[in-house]
Amino acid sequence: MSPPFATVKGMADVPVIDRTSTTLRVAEALRTMLFAGDLHPGEPLREVSLAESFGVARSTVREAFQVLATEGLVTRYPNRGVAVTALSADDLDEIFGARLVLESAGVRAGTSGSDLKPVVEALAVYAEAVDSPGADGQAESTRAHLEFHNSLVALLGNARLLASAHALTADLRLGLASVERVRRNARDQVADHRKLLRLVRAGDERGAVAELERHLAAAKTSVAARVVGG
Amino acid sequence: MSPPFATVKGMADVPVIDRTSTTLRVAEALRTMLFAGDLHPGEPLREVSLAESFGVARSTVREAFQVLATEGLVTRYPNRGVAVTALSADDLDEIFGARLVLESAGVRAGTSGSDLKPVVEALAVYAEAVDSPGADGQAESTRAHLEFHNSLVALLGNARLLASAHALTADLRLGLASVERVRRNARDQVADHRKLLRLVRAGDERGAVAELERHLAAAKTSVAARVVGG
DNA sequence: CCGACAATTATTGTCGGACAATCTGACGAG
DNA sequence: CTCGTCAGATTGTCCGACAATAATTGTCGG
CATH class of the missing domain: 1.10.10.10 (Winged helix-like DNA-binding domain superfamily/Winged helix DNA-binding domain)
Structure with missing residues (x-):
């Protein structure tokens, strides 16, 4: 059923052509x-x-x-x-509130049998980005950080919810970009996430959701302190 | 402080002018x-x-x-x-799966103290739309039906999640518009929703979420049976 | 000096026309 | 039957134009 020329052996590195508008x-x-x-x-x-x-x-x-x-x-x-777009304090409330709903739903799915490999990989990427200096400033590190959180939502296996999560984190990146110079104790952050993953792995739904809630609340105040506007 | 012509007494029904693009x-x-x-x-x-x-x-x-x-x-x-947009069976899975996440989160908020008045009102509008014939076909009735479900999400008090819910139901309306002629036992539907609201009111989180899950699953198969495509 | 008002300028919102790139379907050659 | 070629239709993008709106400046009486 598959056509004979579907994939040609020797041409793996042909430059992909931009076919976007x-x-x-x-x-x-x-x-x-x-x-x-x-x-x-x-x-x-x-x-x-x-x-x-x-x-x-x-x-x-x-x-x-x-x-x-x-x-x-x-x-x-x-x-x-x-x-x-300039984020107000109310916007931050909404964004983090929405993230809590989506990510905790993902955590619940994770504690009840979903395959955690993508989350593990996202965390590895995040840890690596924090360790390596990176010429692009903190941009890559925050990207990887938020991508870890999105990978929790991905546990639901629902593309539409994942898209919503991406939209939320994108708005956040916007607010963070201007003040991302400050990055204190990024290692501790990674440790936080490791703890969260450990709880999910152990199937401790209550504990994992509580840890997520704590983490998001802390992140919100940390961000709110830096992002101006009301 | 208010200018003398801010509101003129006798001209309450001036047609509001579309100031949109x-x-x-x-x-x-x-x-x-x-x-x-x-x-x-x-x-x-x-x-x-x-x-x-x-x-x-x-x-x-x-x-x-x-x-x-x-x-x-x-x-x-x-x-x-x-x-x-033509919805496939996979799309329906995604839409109803996403709705379950959002609406059950809303139900949880409802069972723990959120003001249920908007939900009650949405249900009243829905029931009224089902009873009255309506010259616009079933369009208004389905609109009101989905609006009830969205009012559950609104219990979270989060505009961004509510917007996501609206987007989901909009996609559904799209698929339903073409086959909305069939509307068997709409009264039973309303009764279903009354039951859900009763459970929420009673603070029975487990029961309410279970009822919602059951209702959405039934709705999905009902819709899937009518909407073609794969 | 200051606020109200008029005049100027900058920018957007919308229009119409133009053209190349791309897709579709039909046609004919091999 | 498959493959190129061709013509028609439609989109993607560009350009130039103009009115509507908002922001800015300038003017003037108090």
Whole structure:
């Protein structure tokens, strides 16, 4: 049933060709700029200016804005354009509250038989990112950290919930990018996560959820202390 | 402090003016057409055709498509346009699985002290919609039904999770619109929901979650039987 | 000095047209 | 039957234009 030329043996390293639209490529470029902290929360994004620097049409930039706006990374102000989303204290409450619901549901699934390998791997990546210096600043380390949390949600085996979790953490990365210089006792953080994983592995649902709740609460206050706005 | 003309006494019913962009108005128009079942799953949406019938530019329609695509109501097929999203059996699994996570979390909040008034009201609206014939077909009844379920999520007091729930039910409405003619024993349905609310009110977390799980599972098979695709 | 008001400027929202790239389906050659 | 070729349709992207709206500046009477 499978066609004879489905996979050719000797050509494994052919450069993969970008078959995405320029709109999505512009959105991706803006996304990395946002996560890298090149653009600060509240800063307006001008259509013409970006169109020129990217070498694309204004309409293309507008479509990219639409994508990022629905992702929550930028905010539209009618007739005034879009700006990098600035998180308020209420936003943080909502984000961490939503994460607690999703991640604790994932933990419950983990304590009752789901395959924990992805979580273990995510934690390994996270630990490695913390240990290695990394030329990209703390960006990779926070990415890996949040990816560990998302891997908990992934235990539910539900792509839609995982997408929601990704959206939540993306918004957080936005707020963190500007102040991510501070990274005290990252090792302790990793240890925290190891403890959480251990509880999940042991099947201790109560304990694991409690540990997650504690961890998220601590993270929230830590983030809130650095992110301004009200 | 208030200006003298802030509110004029005798002109309470001045038609409120749409201050939304035409893009969003086009998206809204398409949304209602989708929910009303005027457009069938899989059916392609042509940019020029719609632009002409709406009397707007093609770029405006494209932006509206972008909005609907991120909501999941339509699906982009690169270089081939957008089409009404058709739900597969796997999609139904994901949607109902995600709903179970969110709504059961809401139920848990409800059994531990959240104010149940919004849920009670949503149920009243639902019951009323089922009793009254309604010129708009079953559209209003299903809307009210799903809105009841969303009101459970609203108990969490988290706008982001509520938005996710809305997105999930919107996708469902899409699939249901085409086959919503069948509506057997809608009264029994309402009774089911009354039972759920009673359990929540009594603070019976276990029982309420179990009842919700049972209800969603039944709904899924009922929907899956009518919605084609694999 | 200050607030209200008018004028200017910058920017967005929307339009229309244009063109290349891509997909689809039909057709004909081997 | 498979493979290239071709024409038609549709999308992706660009450009230029304009009115509507918001932000800024300038003016003036108190």
